[in-house]
Amino acid sequence: MDLAVQTVINVVLLGMVYILMGMGFAFILNLLGIFNLAHGAIFMSAAYGCYLFVVKLHFPGLVAFPLTVLLAAAFGVLVERFLFRPMKADFNRTMMVCIALSTILVTTFNRFLGTNALSIPSFIKGTTRFGSYPVETDRLFAFAIGVIILVAIILFVDHSRWGARMQAVTQNREGAALQGIRFSQVAAIACAVGFGLAAIGGVFTGALYNLTPFIGDVSLIKVLMLVILAGLGSFNGIFYVGALLGVLYGALPVVLNGAVVDALASIMVLALLVIRPKGFFGHE
Amino acid sequence: MSEIKTSTTESREPGEKAGPSGARARRWAGVSSLGAIVIVLALLPLAIAGSYKMHVLILAFVYIVVAGGFRTISISGQFNIAQGAFMGVGAYAAAIPGVWLHWSPWITIPLGAVAAAIVGSIIAFPFARLRTVYYAMGTLFLGYVIMNLITAGGKTTGMSTGLGGVKPLFENRTNYYYLGLGLMVVSLACLYRFEFSRIGVRMKAVAQSHQVAASVGIGERGNRILVVAFSSFFTGLLGAFYCHYTGVASPSSYGLGATLLIIMYVLVGGLNSFWGPSVGVVILLIIPEFFFRELKGDLPYVTAAILLIIAFLLPDGIVGLVKLIKGRVVNRLIRKEVATDVDGD
Numbered sequence: 001m002d003l004a005v006q007t008v009i010n011v012v013l014l015g016m017v018y019i020l021m022g023m024g025f026a027f028i029l030n031l032l033g034i035f036n037l038a039h040g041a042i043f044m045s046a047a048y049g050c051y052l053f054v055v056k057l058h059f060p061g062l063v064a065f066p067l068t069v070l071l072a073a074a075f076g077v078l079v080e081r082f083l084f085r086p087m088k089a090d091f092n093r094t095m096m097v098c099i100a101l102s103t104i105l106v107t108t109f110n111r112f113l114g115t116n117a118l119s120i121p122s123f124i125k126g127t128t129r130f131g132s133y134p135v136e137t138d139r140l141f142a143f144a145i146g147v148i149i150l151v152a153i154i155l156f157v158d159h160s161r162w163g164a165r166m167q168a169v170t171q172n173r174e175g176a177a178l179q180g181i182r183f184s185q186v187a188a189i190a191c192a193v194g195f196g197l198a199a200i201g202g203v204f205t206g207a208l209y210n211l212t213p214f215i216g217d218v219s220l221i222k223v224l225m226l227v228i229l230a231g232l233g234s235f236n237g238i239f240y241v242g243a244l245l246g247v248l249y250g251a252l253p254v255v256l257n258g259a260v261v262d263a264l265a266s267i268m269v270l271a272l273l274v275i276r277p278k279g280f281f282g283h284e
Numbered sequence: 285m286s287e288i289k290t291s292t293t294e295s296r297e298p299g300e301k302a303g304p305s306g307a308r309a310r311r312w313a314g315v316s317s318l319g320a321i322v323i324v325l326a327l328l329p330l331a332i333a334g335s336y337k338m339h340v341l342i343l344a345f346v347y348i349v350v351a352g353g354f355r356t357i358s359i360s361g362q363f364n365i366a367q368g369a370f371m372g373v374g375a376y377a378a379a380i381p382g383v384w385l386h387w388s389p390w391i392t393i394p395l396g397a398v399a400a401a402i403v404g405s406i407i408a409f410p411f412a413r414l415r416t417v418y419y420a421m422g423t424l425f426l427g428y429v430i431m432n433l434i435t436a437g438g439k440t441t442g443m444s445t446g447l448g449g450v451k452p453l454f455e456n457r458t459n460y461y462y463l464g465l466g467l468m469v470v471s472l473a474c475l476y477r478f479e480f481s482r483i484g485v486r487m488k489a490v491a492q493s494h495q496v497a498a499s500v501g502i503g504e505r506g507n508r509i510l511v512v513a514f515s516s517f518f519t520g521l522l523g524a525f526y527c528h529y530t531g532v533a534s535p536s537s538y539g540l541g542a543t544l545l546i547i548m549y550v551l552v553g554g555l556n557s558f559w560g561p562s563v564g565v566v567i568l569l570i571i572p573e574f575f576f577r578e579l580k581g582d583l584p585y586v587t588a589a590i591l592l593i594i595a596f597l598l599p600d601g602i603v604g605l606v607k608l609i610k611g612r613v614v615n616r617l618i619r620k621e622v623a624t625d626v627d628g629d
Binding site: 029033035037086087090091092093095096097099100101102103104106107111217220221224225227228232259262263266269270273274277 | 363410411413414416417418420421422424425426428429432433436539540541544547548551555581584585587588589591592594595596599
């Protein structure tokens, strides 16, 4: 029973991290049409940034976390303004910029912090009892924050003015421009939200699991799985598929070998690419 | 969605003299300078036999062909981020029979090439439905899956530490050098013939507009499978050679990092020109390893800076810059000629 509770919590947390990452990536892909290869690097850098704030500068975790996310969002705005916008969505040039960005970030953390696995100290120590099952308070905290952020994102996309503008740009960029929506502003917000979400995912991963300079690559792969499965231009799809991947990677390793689970998930994605390249929830 | 730019027409430099005599002269100049480069490379072992520089040059031969293979796929308009994994397929297909069945390297190296071509064409079939950004995302994921499947092979593939004890071809590094040089020259010649043949023109038509191409009878799917199979043959060939040279097939040499390096070579050299990948390898691999070895740890920063400069100022890479300068010079010369003609009259 203990195992079951642990598994459920794992599933929920993993699914949430995937959804956060996937949303961030999809924001940038749908709005700017940019395949952000540096998304994994941002994820990794945010986790390291939070680690540095907590361990080296002795900030309390509850200050370091929002600070990291805000910095990441600000960085997103800068990247959009100075790296993405001048490229005019030209595929080759955005590719160069993303590779350069991710090279710089990965090399920096690799050189100055080494490749050893680190971990962000837990924000809140101790455990909370659920009936007779102890659960780490940190995980509950992460769960609560994650839920709040996801709800906020849904409200933002569906019910705010900026969300409506973003949807308009996603559907038809020229049409949106004719209605007086400034693309550069929407793009800046998309990048800020995208990078911010990646940072939240990164900090969660760093706090709940391990932190190495290579988590960026792994998470980029997971994000690609998510986006390919969900289909492009679909926000709802990301929720369903994130939950699916959470179950796959959170629950199945209890009964199966991790490599087998990975192979299963990969085959599922490739099979979907053959049968339905638009993804489960893609339209067009 | 953004389109991938490819060299769709054999662009003639502005002001260049048209006509058969000009074309022939240009061709002779090109062939003789290439011949000179090959002769210099062939004589180089006399000066640097057995040294580290020779090792760097052997690596460069491998990466020139692999990066050239990446560019060959890109003439059909697609960005293949599984290039490193195709190289890995060639390497493992050569290493496994060599280590476990004791086959001769002279059989396993061609086997690696054929295996990569077969795997490439099987994979290209479903992927022929994807384009641009989606193709890039799909192939990035694919590269991960291929390397995962290889490392999941247990003892046969040596798991994540790699498969050691691959039989060496020669005792002597100089022999590797000559074999690598030969493979590079032959592979580049084949890739060149492919690109500037009728088939290559079809690829470029597909890249420009698959609908228009289809309307004049050039199918998209078949051509795109063909180009992936053709390019992965040479990628696998050099991958197999590389693993026999180093004596180990390790997954880290063929993962996402390796692929991004290959893409950097191509983009820095210039995606739109045949010699772009070679120039990129010279700039990002040979020059740093020859002259700036003490920079080792900082080298990625230099590479990233070069990449940013290229992205902002020279989207066609270094070769594009050379073409630009050449075009200006030729233009100025012609203007002068015209001016003197007018004066003469």
